[in-house]
Amino acid sequence: MKKSTLILIGALLGIGLFFWSRYGRAQNLEFEEIKVLNIENEHTALSTLVKGPTIVHFYASWCGPCMAEIPHLLEYAKRNDNPYNVILITDDEPELVRRMILRGEGNVIVKRVESLKENDIFSIPVTYFTNNQSAVVKKVLGECQWNNEEFLTEIKALPETEN
Numbered sequence: 001m002k003k004s005t006l007i008l009i010g011a012l013l014g015i016g017l018f019f020w021s022r023y024g025r026a027q028n029l030e031f032e033e034i035k036v037l038n039i040e041n042e043h044t045a046l047s048t049l050v051k052g053p054t055i056v057h058f059y060a061s062w063c064g065p066c067m068a069e070i071p072h073l074l075e076y077a078k079r080n081d082n083p084y085n086v087i088l089i090t091d092d093e094p095e096l097v098r099r100m101i102l103r104g105e106g107n108v109i110v111k112r113v114e115s116l117k118e119n120d121i122f123s124i125p126v127t128y129f130t131n132n133q134s135a136v137v138k139k140v141l142g143e144c145q146w147n148n149e150e151f152l153t154e155i156k157a158l159p160e161t162e163n
Contacts, residue, residue: 037113
């Protein structure tokens with residue numbers, strides 16, 4: 001093979017790896033570094049909200065798969081057998097956050113960030129599951145199957161999430 005062909009293949013592989021690592025998987029996050037806002041634009045660290053088994057779900061109102069998933073997640077949040085606290089995070093405008101708070105009917109915490117990308121969220125929807133020690137035990141990039149009992153059994157059985 002020519003040297004130029006090998007360089008081109010290497011460059012393409014490097015570019016592919018970059019895009020996969022950024023957009024093809026859920027990023028590792030430090031919740032204490034993510035500053036969330038309430039509808040009055042008051043800041044707090046996400047880590048202060050993640051206490052015990054928690055679902056941290058990042059979404060946006062312009063994202064079709066996100067909005068298709070939200071009703072199922074909100075229904076799951078209401079279930080008696082749900083061992084998780086549920087936090088929804090978006091970079092939508094405060095009025096859209098206010099509407100989501102109403103949709104959540106008090107069963108979820110809804111917060112916003114200035115920018116999802118500035119917080120290393122490059123692909124949505126993305127969901128993080130934490131255990132009793134608030135450590136991430138599962139990440140899901142893309143839609144979760146909130147109305148699939150097999151998926152619900154799987155997440156309920158995650159380390160230290162039983163009631």
